Amino acid sequence: MIGASLETADGPLTRSSSLQGIKEFRWDTVLHYPQLIRLTHTSISYALTRTNTIMEATHGFKKATQEVNKPPVTDHNINDEYMRNPPQNFPPSDSVPTSETKVPGKKEGAYEVEPRERGVLGDEGTGRPKHLDVEGEIVRDNTTHEERAALIRATREALDSVGLTSMGIIAGAGASSTRETITFAKEAAEAGADQVIVIPPGYFAGAIKEEAFAGVKKYFVDVAKASPIPVMMYNFPAVTGDIDMNSDVIEEVARVAPNICGVKLTCGAVGKLSRVAAFVNSPKFTESYPRKNKSAPFIVLGGFVDILYPSVAAGAHGAITGVANFAPRTCLKLWELCQAEPSKATMKEAQELQALVSRADWAAAKPGIPGMKHLLSQVFGYGPLPRGPLLPLSEARGATLMQDPAIVEILEFEKKLAEK
Secondary structure, X not given: OOOOOEEEOOEEEOOOOOOOOOOOOOOOOEEOOOOEEEEOOOOEEOOEOOOOOOOOOOOOOEOOOOOOOOOOOOOOHHHHHHHHOOOOOOOOOOOOOOOOXXXXXXXXXXXXXXXXXXXXOOOHHHOOOOOOEEOOOOOHHHOOHXXXXXXXXXXXXXXXXXXXXXXXXXXXXXXXXXXXXHHHHHHHHHHOOOEEEEOOOHHHHHHHOHHHHHHHHHHHHHHHHHOOOOEEEEEOHHHOOOOOOOHHHHHHHHHHOOOEEEEEEOOOOHHHHHHHHHHHHOHHHXXXXXXXXXXXXXXXXXXXXXXXXXHHHOXXXXXXXXXXXXXXXXXXXXXXXXXXXXXXXXHHHHHHHHHHHHHHHHHHHOOHHHHHHHHHHHHHOOOOEOOOOOOOOOHHHHHHXXXXXXXXXXXXXXXXXXXX
């Protein structure tokens, strides 16, 4: 993926820029604010930003798989072997994804960081997405401390190697205890991350939801206080034992924890999103509850691209979506329409494209991480096998996914955009 210079009300956006005035991945790409890469939990996603300037995102991934600090042999033996001998059967650099593209990987994937050759970072001439989201199954107990740090360092190195020194990194830091979450946050900062995104510990859902989410609130306040870098809250009830933070909880944490820089809402609740966005976007909030890091204001992100259009209309700063893993130009086009001057023609085009993207989002979300792995394997040649205990898609289910009308439709639309 690539970046281009971003403009704020105060000039070009850098990691030290004030993000005031910037309007910015269910899977994960970020239509989101400062040029940040997010390391979290599935594959690779594009991040876009609600800024004054939206450049076209490049789609030609250059695949130079890096071996980053190979961890010792563990029970993920196949993953370790994959790192040592990654598949080389990648599509040519000028390939454009279609529903027929098939370049299967060979072994269960551990993690990959894609720098320059055909790559995630793309080519400067074609523009850069505003917010990169590199996801590598960085989910709590599914990766070690060493792996997370290695991914962050490799990502930083890859960005710097193509001149994206001002593009920041958001790293996943959630864990099952406050202490370990803080440790992950400190390690992420040391490895080069600029922010962390933290999900509540679902194992203790019943207890920490009691007394109006008292345990959940304390968890975020304590983590934010101890973290050396800003912390983004992550509300994803489907994977946290149904911990679904309401707007009151989110707003209370925002008031008392100045190192909290935003929330990602993977709950699909546009009403909640509207309330939180109205709260944090008000001048009163900015004046009364200033952030610890002025370059990291509180932003509100949707966790699904299928509600991007209504979310932006409600005041959201962007979204994180996995659809941009395989259709970045399409997601960028939708983002641009969300930012366009309102008119009947623009609204109709935005509604039609939102419908197309929503259908693809649903089709890709149903088979979960294995489905996204399969999609990326077919489209770009990434390893198709998820880390255990997740199982890869069967050949039949994989074929069904690639032949799904919604997937075929969005890949065809993506190809048309690439040809313009």
